[in-house]
Amino acid sequence: MFCAVSTMTDGDYDYLIKLLALGDSGVGKTTFLYRYTDNKFNPKFITTVGIDFREKRVVYTATNSNGTTGKTFKVHLQLWDTAGQERFRSLTTAFFRDAMGFLLMFDLTSQQSFLNVRNWMSQLQANAYCENPDIVLVGNKADLADQREVQEKQAKELADKYGIPYFETSAATGSEVDKAVITLLDLVMKRMEQCVDKPAQEAPNGEGTSKLEAAPPNEKKCAC
Amino acid sequence: MDLSVLEVLEREKVLEVLQRDKILRSLEEERIRKMKLELQEIRRKGAKSFSRQYSERTCARCQRPLGKFWNCGAVCHGCSHRICNKCRINVTAQEWKCTVCHAYREVKIKSGEWFLEERAKKFSADADRHETTGEKLLKSYQRLSTISIVPPTPPPFTEGPSSGRSGGLHSSRPFTKSMENLFVSLTTHIKKISKSQDDVTADPGLLTADYGGIPSKERRSQSDTAINRPFSMTKAPSLPDLFKRAKSDNEEVQRMAEFCTDEDISPGADYHQEKRGSISSVCTELGIFDHNSSVTGEIELALVYNSTASCLEITVNGCKNLAYGDEKRKKCHPYVKIYLLPDKSPHRKLKTTVKKNTTDPVFNETLRYNIELPLLASRTLQASVWHSATLRKKVFLGEVLIPLHEWKFKDNSTQSPTWYLLCPKPGITEGYPGEQYNGTLLIKAKFTPPSQLSTVANPQREEVCMGQLSILVTGVTNLTVSKYSGTLNSFVKGCLSLPGGRELTQRTLPQRRKSNSQWNHQLVFSEVPEANLPGCCLDLELWDHASFSLAHRSLGGAKLEGASSWQQLLQTPNTWYDFTLPMQASASMKKT
Ligand SMILES: Nc1nc2c(ncn2[C@@H]2O[C@H](COP(=O)(O)OP(=O)(O)O)[C@@H](O)[C@H]2O)c(=O)[nH]1
Ligand SMILES: [Mg+2]
Numbered sequence: 125m126f127c128a129v130s131t132m133t134d135g136d137y138d139y140l141i142k143l144l145a146l147g148d149s150g151v152g153k154t155t156f157l158y159r160y161t162d163n164k165f166n167p168k169f170i171t172t173v174g175i176d177f178r179e180k181r182v183v184y185t186a187t188n189s190n191g192t193t194g195k196t197f198k199v200h201l202q203l204w205d206t207a208g209q210e211r212f213r214s215l216t217t218a219f220f221r222d223a224m225g226f227l228l229m230f231d232l233t234s235q236q237s238f239l240n241v242r243n244w245m246s247q248l249q250a251n252a253y254c255e256n257p258d259i260v261l262v263g264n265k266a267d268l269a270d271q272r273e274v275q276e277k278q279a280k281e282l283a284d285k286y287g288i289p290y291f292e293t294s295a296a297t298g299s300e301v302d303k304a305v306i307t308l309l310d311l312v313m314k315r316m317e318q319c320v321d322k323p324a325q326e327a328p329n330g331e332g333t334s335k336l337e338a339a340p341p342n343e344k345k346c347a348c
Numbered sequence: 349m350d351l352s353v354l355e356v357l358e359r360e361k362v363l364e365v366l367q368r369d370k371i372l373r374s375l376e377e378e379r380i381r382k383m384k385l386e387l388q389e390i391r392r393k394g395a396k397s398f399s400r401q402y403s404e405r406t407c408a409r410c411q412r413p414l415g416k417f418w419n420c421g422a423v424c425h426g427c428s429h430r431i432c433n434k435c436r437i438n439v440t441a442q443e444w445k446c447t448v449c450h451a452y453r454e455v456k457i458k459s460g461e462w463f464l465e466e467r468a469k470k471f472s473a474d475a476d477r478h479e480t481t482g483e484k485l486l487k488s489y490q491r492l493s494t495i496s497i498v499p500p501t502p503p504p505f506t507e508g509p510s511s512g513r514s515g516g517l518h519s520s521r522p523f524t525k526s527m528e529n530l531f532v533s534l535t536t537h538i539k540k541i542s543k544s545q546d547d548v549t550a551d552p553g554l555l556t557a558d559y560g561g562i563p564s565k566e567r568r569s570q571s572d573t574a575i576n577r578p579f580s581m582t583k584a585p586s587l588p589d590l591f592k593r594a595k596s597d598n599e600e601v602q603r604m605a606e607f608c609t610d611e612d613i614s615p616g617a618d619y620h621q622e623k624r625g626s627i628s629s630v631c632t633e634l635g636i637f638d639h640n641s642s643v644t645g646e647i648e649l650a651l652v653y654n655s656t657a658s659c660l661e662i663t664v665n666g667c668k669n670l671a672y673g674d675e676k677r678k679k680c681h682p683y684v685k686i687y688l689l690p691d692k693s694p695h696r697k698l699k700t701t702v703k704k705n706t707t708d709p710v711f712n713e714t715l716r717y718n719i720e721l722p723l724l725a726s727r728t729l730q731a732s733v734w735h736s737a738t739l740r741k742k743v744f745l746g747e748v749l750i751p752l753h754e755w756k757f758k759d760n761s762t763q764s765p766t767w768y769l770l771c772p773k774p775g776i777t778e779g780y781p782g783e784q785y786n787g788t789l790l791i792k793a794k795f796t797p798p799s800q801l802s803t804v805a806n807p808q809r810e811e812v813c814m815g816q817l818s819i820l821v822t823g824v825t826n827l828t829v830s831k832y833s834g835t836l837n838s839f840v841k842g843c844l845s846l847p848g849g850r851e852l853t854q855r856t857l858p859q860r861r862k863s864n865s866q867w868n869h870q871l872v873f874s875e876v877p878e879a880n881l882p883g884c885c886l887d888l889e890l891w892d893h894a895s896f897s898l899a900h901r902s903l904g905g906a907k908l909e910g911a912s913s914w915q916q917l918l919q920t921p922n923t924w925y926d927f928t929l930p931m932q933a934s935a936s937m938k939k940t
C-alpha cells in the first residue's frame with residue numbers, strides 16, 4: 125500500500141500528514157521514528173529535548189469501497205517526536221493539537237510505562253484536535269523477549285477497550301514498525317474523507333448507520 | 349506553555365526544531381496556495397457568475413443546454429445547481445458531485461482544511477485557527493529572547509533613502525520577519541557550541557542526495573543536521589528598534605482605514621479615462637499602488653434598496669480565499685471599497701474597516717449609499733478588495749462589477765447575500781507588457797429574428813429559430829496606444845461564442861481613419877439561434893493593420909455579454925442599440 129519516495133525538498137506532494145509519538149521517556153519513541161524514516165537503529169539513549177520531528181515521503185494507494193486499489197497519492201509525513209519527561213509536559217502537550225494521528229508508545233519491558241498509557245490517553249483527550257483522534261497503541265522493544273513485563277493479551281485488551289489497533293514493534297530489528305505507522309496513516313486518510321463528506325449525510329438524530337435506508341427512493345428520477 | 353522551564357541551550361534546540369518546522373510550513377503554504385489558485389481556475393471556467401448569466405436550462409458548469417425530457421441534468425447536492433451528465437464526478441458509488449464541488453472537496457482534504465474545521469469544533473475559542481503551536485512558540489521565543497539572549501552584534505539597521513518619505517511608518521518590515529533573520533543568525537552562532545537535537549549522525553552520502561534543491565527550499569530530512577539559513581542575515585535591526593516598530597505596526601493598520609485615499613488613483617481601463625495611464629505609472633513608481641500578480645477568492649455581498657431612507661444598503665459579509673497582499677510575507681490586511689460607478693468622487697466612496705492578518709475576512713458591515721432608486725439604473729456597483737500594506741501603499745486584491753440597470757431591488761431573491769468571484773482589473777491583466785490598453789469601444793448591435801428573414805426558406809428546420817446578429821463598430825474613444833500618431837488602419841475581428849461551444853467568427857476589412865473619427869466596421873453573424881442569444885458572448889478585437897508585412901497590432905478588445913444586454917435586442921428586434929464597451933488587452937481572444 126505504501127512505498128517510500130526519495131526526494132523531499134519540494135512541494136510536490138498531495139498531503140501533509142502530521143503524526144505524533146507520545147509515551148513515557150525511554151520507551152523508544154525517538155529510536156522508533158528514526159527506524160521508520162531512515163531504517164536504522166541507534167542504541168544510544170539521548171533524551172529528546174522538548175520536541176523534535178522527522179519527515180518521510182510515502183506513496184499512498186487508496187482502496188475503493190469495493191476493495192480494489194484506487195488512485196495513488198504522495199504523502200509527506202511530518203512525524204513529531206516528544207519528550208516523555210514531566211518537565212517538558214506543558215510544551216509537548218501543546219503540540220498535540222496540531223497532530224492528525226498519534227502513536228501512543230510504551231516499553232514492553234516496563235510495566236510502569238504500560239500503566240502510564242491511561243494517563244497519556246487522557247492527555248490526548250484533553251489536548252488533541254478532537255475527542256476521539258486516531259491512535260495506534262505501540263508496545264516497543266519486542267526484541268527483548270527475556271525482559272518482557274507486559275503480556276500481549278494485556279495490551280491487546282487495553283487497545284480493544286479504547287477501540288484502537290495494537291502493534292508489538294522493535295525499533296532494534298524494525299519489526300512491525302512500518303506497519304504501525306502505515307495503519308495510523310490509513311486511519312487518518314479515511315478520517316479525512318469522512319470529515320469532508322459527513323455534513324451532507326449527517327442525520328440530525330446522529331444515527332449514522334440508518335442514513336442509507338433513509339435516502340429517498342426516487343433519487344434518480346428527473347426533476348423536470 | 350512555559351518556556352522558562354527550559355534552559356538556554358535546551359531552548360536553542362527547540363528553536364532549531366521550530367525553524368525547521370517553519371520551513372516545512374512555508375513549503376506547505378505555497379502548495380496550498382497553488383492548489384487554491386487551481387481551484388479558482390476551475391471555478392472561473394465553470395461558475396455561475398455575473399458575466400455569464402445562464403438560464404435554468406443549461407448546465408451550470410459547462411453551459412451546455414439541457415433538454416426538457418432527456419439529458420435534463422440533475423441537481424448537485426453540493427451547490428444545488430443543475431448539472432449535465434458530463435460534469436459529474438463520482439465520490440462514492442452512489443454519490444456524485446459537480447466538477448466545482450468535487451474540486452472544493454479535494455482542496456478541503458488536501459489542504460488540511462478538514463483538520464482545522466474539526467479542531468475548531470473543539471477549540472472554538474482559538475483566535476487564529478491556522479496558527480500552529482510551533483508558530484506561536486516561535487513568536488514567544490522572540491519575546492523571550494530579548495531578555496535572555498544577547499544577539500551577536502547585529503549589523504546596524506539602515507533605512508534606504510527612499511523610505512524617508514513617510515517617516516518611520518513606511519519602513520514596516522514585518523516584525524516577525526526581521527526577528528527571524530536575527531534568530532537565524534543567532535542559532536547559527538549557537539550551533540557552534542551546541543549539538544543538535546539528537547546525536548544520530550546521518551549518512552553524509554544520503555544527505556547530499558537529498559539536497560538538490562534551491563537554497564530557499566532546501567530542507568533537511570534529518571532532525572539532527574545543522575540548521576540551514578533560509579533568510580538573509582543582513583539588516584538585522586537592533587532590539588529596541590524592533591519593539592518600536594512592532595508597536596507602530598499595529599497602530600498603523602488601525603489608522604490606515606481612515607487615511608487611505610491614495611489607492612483611488614488606480615491604473616487600468618476604468619470608467620474615468622483621463623490620462624489614467626500616466627498617473628498609474630507614476631503611482632507604481634512611487635510604490636503607492638501595487639497590483640497583485642494573481643487575483644483569487646470571492647466576496648459575499650447583499651444589496652438592498654431602502655426606500656424609506658432612499659439609500660442603497662450594501663452589506664459586505666466577507667471574503668474568502670483572497671490572495672495575500674504581501675505574497676512574500678504571507679500578509680493580508682484586507683478591506684473593501686465601494687463605488688457606484690461612474691461616480692468616483694472621493695466623498696461618495698464607501699469603505700469597510702481593515703481586517704488584519706486574514707485572507708478570509710469577515711466584515712459583516714452594511715454600507716449606505718444615498719441615491720434615488722431610478723438613478724441606480726445607470727450605475728455599476730464596483731466592490732474592490734484591497735490589502736492595506738502601509739499607510740500609503742495599497743495592494744489591489746480583486747474586484748467585482750455589478751451593473752445595476754437590471755437589478756430587481758423589489759425581488760427578495762436578489763437581496764440575499766451572494767458570493768461573487770473576484771476579478772482582476774480588466775486593464776491590468778498581464779500579457780501585453782509595456783502597453784496600456786484603455787479606451788472604450790463604441791458599437792451598435794441589432795438582432796433580426798427569423799420571421800424578418802425568409803421564413804419559407806427552411807421549413808424543415810423550424811424548431812430552431814435562427815436569427816441574424818449585426819454588429820457595427822462605430823468608433824473608439826480614449827484609445828491610448830503608445831507611439832501612435834493618431835491614424836489607424838483598423839479592422840475588427842469578432843467571435844461570437846454560443847452556449848454549447850459553437851463559435852462564429854467574422855472579420856472586417858481595414859479602414860484607414862483617424863482614431864477619433866467615425867468608423868463603420870460591420871460584422872454580421874447569421875445562424876444565431878434566437879433562444880441562445882442571451883447566453884452568448886461576443887468578443888471583439890480591434891487591430892491595426894500593418895502595411896508592410898509586419899505583424900498586425902492588437903489594440904485591445906472588448907466583450908459584449910450578459911443576458912440583459914441581449915434581451916434588449918430580442919425585445920425590440922431590428923433596432924440598433926448602442927453599447928459602450930470598456931476595452932482591455934484581449935489575451936482571451938482566439939487567434940483566427
Ligand atoms: N533493544 C531495543 N532497544 C530499544 C528499542 N527501541 C529503543 N531502544 C533503546 O531504548 C533507549 C531509549 O530510546 P529512545 O528512542 O531514546 O526513547 P524515547 O525517550 O521514547 O525517545 C535507547 O537506548 C534505545 O536504543 C528496541 O526496540 N529494542
Ligand atoms: Mg526521545
Ligand SMILES: [Zn+2]
Binds near residue numbers: 411433
Ligand atoms: Zn455540464
Ligand SMILES: [Zn+2]
Binds near residue numbers: 428
Ligand atoms: Zn456542485
